[in-house]
Each structure stands twice: as C-alpha cells, then as structure tokens.
Amino acid sequence: MAKEHQTKQFIRNAARKLFAERGYNAVAIRDIAAAIGKQPGGLYNHFGSKQAILVDLMQENLERAEAAAIAPLADLSDPADRLEAFVRGHIAHNIANPDDIFIAYMELRSLEGAGSKQIMAQRDAYEATLRGVLRDGQANGAFVIADPAIQARAILSMLGGITVWYRQTGPQSPADITECYVQAALQSVGVTYTAPSER
Amino acid sequence: MAKEHQTKQFIRNAARKLFAERGYNAVAIRDIAAAIGKQPGGLYNHFGSKQAILVDLMQENLERAEAAAIAPLADLSDPADRLEAFVRGHIAHNIANPDDIFIAYMELRSLEGAGSKQIMAQRDAYEATLRGVLRDGQANGAFVIADPAIQARAILSMLGGITVWYRQTGPQSPADITECYVQAALQSVGVTYTAPSER
DNA sequence: TTAATGAATGAACGTTTGTTCATTTCCTGT
DNA sequence: ACAGGAAATGAACAAACGTTCATTCATTAA
Numbered sequence: 001m002a003k004e005h006q007t008k009q010f011i012r013n014a015a016r017k018l019f020a021e022r023g024y025n026a027v028a029i030r031d032i033a034a035a036i037g038k039q040p041g042g043l044y045n046h047f048g049s050k051q052a053i054l055v056d057l058m059q060e061n062l063e064r065a066e067a068a069a070i071a072p073l074a075d076l077s078d079p080a081d082r083l084e085a086f087v088r089g090h091i092a093h094n095i096a097n098p099d100d101i102f103i104a105y106m107e108l109r110s111l112e113g114a115g116s117k118q119i120m121a122q123r124d125a126y127e128a129t130l131r132g133v134l135r136d137g138q139a140n141g142a143f144v145i146a147d148p149a150i151q152a153r154a155i156l157s158m159l160g161g162i163t164v165w166y167r168q169t170g171p172q173s174p175a176d177i178t179e180c181y182v183q184a185a186l187q188s189v190g191v192t193y194t195a196p197s198e199r
Numbered sequence: 200m201a202k203e204h205q206t207k208q209f210i211r212n213a214a215r216k217l218f219a220e221r222g223y224n225a226v227a228i229r230d231i232a233a234a235i236g237k238q239p240g241g242l243y244n245h246f247g248s249k250q251a252i253l254v255d256l257m258q259e260n261l262e263r264a265e266a267a268a269i270a271p272l273a274d275l276s277d278p279a280d281r282l283e284a285f286v287r288g289h290i291a292h293n294i295a296n297p298d299d300i301f302i303a304y305m306e307l308r309s310l311e312g313a314g315s316k317q318i319m320a321q322r323d324a325y326e327a328t329l330r331g332v333l334r335d336g337q338a339n340g341a342f343v344i345a346d347p348a349i350q351a352r353a354i355l356s357m358l359g360g361i362t363v364w365y366r367q368t369g370p371q372s373p374a375d376i377t378e379c380y381v382q383a384a385l386q387s388v389g390v391t392y393t394a395p396s397e398r
Numbered sequence: 399t400t401a402a403t404g405a406a407t408g409a410a411c412g413t414t415t416g417t418t419c420a421t422t423t424c425c426t427g428t
Numbered sequence: 429a430c431a432g433g434a435a436a437t438g439a440a441c442a443a444a445c446g447t448t449c450a451t452t453c454a455t456t457a458a
Binding site: 022023025026106109110144145146147150151153154155156157158160161162164172176177179180181183184185187188189190 | 221222224225305308309343344345346349350352353354355356357359360361363371375376378379380382383384386387388389
C-alpha cells in the first residue's frame with residue numbers, strides 16, 4: 001500500500017528535475033521512466049498522461065506558495081509589513097523550491113485544456129493578493145506607485161528572476177539574496193527600507 | 200537576387216511568431232513552412248537547421264538591444280542618468296520587439312553547442328554594462344544597493360517581465376508602462392525619481 | 399495455500415519529428 | 429533566346445514520440 005505512493009513520488013521527483021532541466025517538451029516519458037529505473041508503460045498506472053504529471057507538479061507548487069507567502073499575512077495589518085511578509089515568504093518558497101518555480105514559470109504554455117484553466121485561476125488569485133496589498137498601501141499613502149496592477153506584476157517578475165540564476169550563483173547566501181530583494185521590492189514602491197539587523 | 204532575402208525574412212518572421220507562441224520545441228519545421236506557404240525541404244536552402252533559425256533570431260535581437268540600451272550611454276556620465284537611459288532604451292526595445300524578447304528569455308535552454316556559447320557571451324556582455332553602471336553609482340554614493348551584480352539581474356528580471364504580460368494588457372499605453380518601470384527601477388536602487396513631465 | 403488486486407514489463411501501435419535529395423521550377427545575366 | 433544557378437518541390441528516411449496492451453510479477457487478505 002505504501003508502494004503506490006512511493007513510486008508516484010519517485011515519478012514526481014524525476015519529472016520535476018527533468019522538466020526544470022530540459023523543459024517539458026524536451027523530456028520524454030521514457031526519460032522519466034529511465035530516471036527511476038522503470039519501464040515507460042508503468043507510469044500510466046500512476047498518472048493518466050504526461051500532461052497530468054505537469055499539472056500535478058504545478059498544483060502542488062501553488063499550494064505551497066500560498067502557504068508560504070499568503071498565510072502569514074493574516075496576522076498583519078500595516079501595508080508595508082504585509083508587503084514585506086509577502087515578499088519574504090515568496091522568496092523563501094522560491095529558494096526552497098527552485099525547480100518547481102522554474103517549471104511554473106516556463107511551462108505555462110505547455111498546459112492544455114482543463115488543467116490549464118485551473119492552474120491559471122490559482123495563479124491569478126495569488127497575484128490578486130499582492131495587488132490588494134499594494135492597493136491598500138497606495139490608498140494609505142504608504143506606497144508611491146503609479147498602478148497597483150502593474151506594480152504587482154513588476155515585483156513578481158523581479159522576484160521570479162531569482163530562480164533563473166540562483167543555481168548558477170556562488171558566494172551569496174539565501175539570507176543575502178533575500179535581504180537584497182526585500183530591499184529592492186520595498187524601495188520600488190517608495191518605502192524607505194531598513195534591514196532587520198538595524199532596527 | 201532580392202528573392203533570397205525576401206524568403207529568408209519570411210522564414211524569420213514566421214519562426215519568430217511561432218516560437219514565441221508555442222515554444223521552440225513545440226514548433227515543427229513543417230509549421231514554419233506552412234505559415235509561409237512553402238514546403239518543408241525548401242527552408243534548408245536558407246538555414247542549415249532548425250537550430251540555426253533560433254540562433255539567427257537571438258543574435259539579431261541582441262544586436263538591436265545593444266543599439267537601443269547601450270549605445271545611448273556614450274553621451275552620459277552621471278550614473279543616475281546612465282541608468283535611466285539604459286532602462287528606457289531597454290524597455291523601448293522590449294515593447295517594440297515582444298516576440299524576440301520572449302524567445303530570448305524562454306528558449307535559452309533550447310540552444311545547443313557553438314550557437315549557445317556565442318549567444319551566452321553576448322548576453323553576458325549586455326548584463327555587464329548594466330552592472331558597470333550600478334557599480335559606478337554605488338561607488339559614487341548615488342545608489343543605495345547591496346550588490347551591483349545581484350541588482351543588475353534583479354532589474355533585468357523586472358524589466359524582462361514586461362513581455363510576459365504586455366500582450367495581455369489593455370488600457371496602459373507604452374508610455375505609461377515605461378514611466379512605471381523607470382520609476383520602479385530607479386527607486387529600487389534608492390534614487391528619488393521625478394517624472395520628466397515634472398522636471 | 400490460494401485467490402485477487404494492483405504494479406511492472408516490454409513489445410507494439412500510429413504519429414510526428416528534423417533532415418535529405420533527386421527533380422523541377424523560376425529568375426537573372428548575357 | 430538561352431544557359432546557369434539558386435529556390436522550391438514533395439516524397440522519403442530513420443529516429444523519437446506518447447500511449448496501449450496482453451502478460452507477468454509481487455503483495456496482501458482470507
């Protein structure tokens with residue numbers, strides 16, 4: 001009984017690594033099977049199709065992203081605090097799950113049909129949360145921004161860029177990177193940022 | 200004699216559109232041929248391989264990017280002015296060539312062999328220019344940033360994000376978007392930004 | 399021990415892929 | 429008008445693709 005979950009998880013892990021490495025379209029079902037030492041046909045006992053594996057990975061990732069970046073906002077009311085918490089949670093999740101983030105960003109195009117609509121809707125909800133924080137801060141006078149919707153996307157793009165080069169980086173620690181990006185994100189909305197170590 | 204260049208350009212245009220739409224791996228040579236009303240075999244009179252088309256597109260794009268974002272810096276010496284000029288040039292190029300930018304960003308993985316190395320080197324040089332501007336501003340005291348190398352990538356990621364959603368946007372004019380991003384980029388390095396219209 | 403159930407096999411399927419090539423068509427310089 | 433060379437054709441190739449399937453294997457419940 002534990003066997004099923006084990007193999008299914010092996011498939012997930014192998015697919016995640018390969019999709020992130022070469023891209024969904026460049027990975028064959030046979031590659032995933034070979035990576036876990038199995039035959040291709042057997043994977044269909046666990047996933048209905050190659051597409052289903054991709055959807056599964058994206059879904060799991062979005063759930064974890066919400067837990068990291070959105071859940072902590074419940075305790076905060078000040079827009080600047082909320083933005084900082086969101087950014088920190090988002091970055092933490094990005095750094096902890098680089099492959100998932102990379103896939104979520106690069107393989108949106110590879111989604112088809114029903115799975116596509118569902119993932120898109122979940123993504124929109126995530127972005128809407130950030131947009132709400134920015135709108136509050138703008139109304140509040142705390143943020144100096146032209147448009148909350150554009151700014152939300154600008155920030156997410158900036159933070160999303162971490163994963164593009166994080167693998168390749170050398171000396172910077174996750175904490176350094178986080179500080180750097182938190183500063184950039186908060187300053188980008190006109191907030192004067194002081195590092196936690198100097199408060 | 201004009202015929203060769205004409206067909207070659209048709210191939211470029213069709214490939215650009217299709218690569219941006221579906222991704223390099225999801226586009227067949229036959230699709231490109233069909234898009235210009237030709238047979239697949241004929242394309243090999245103009246490009247040695249499918250890969251060569253991709254390399255050609257990326258190369259052309261990088262040359263235009265340099266002309267737009269780097270060339271104007273020659274006239275400027277103040278770091279803040281140079282950064283603003285770079286960002287404006289970069290954005291202008293992004294908005295004018297959304298498909299090329301999208302391809303350059305998404306299809307780096309699809310590059311192979313010699314073409315890959317060459318494109319990577321050209322990209323690095325482009326990024327190094329921005330890095331230099333940031334370093335100067337930091338040394339100058341004009342910029343409040345933690346690390347020029349990280350900051351350069353953060354800004355490029357942020358600006359690169361424009362093309363991800365630019366197609367989908369409605370009401371904002373290119374000028375609005377540019378203002379928005381110039382402000383975000385300059386503020387992200389700690390510069391107080393005032394719009395040209397209010398100077 | 400036996401029966402039953404789900405996992406794994408590995409060959410096979412029909413497509414689609416990038417590329418090649420002998421052939422034909424078209425244009426151009428003389 | 430004609431020769432020469434590039435451009436275009438369209439069939440063909442081998443390889444790789446996602447998926448299916450009859451079969452075997454392993455595990456567990458009775």
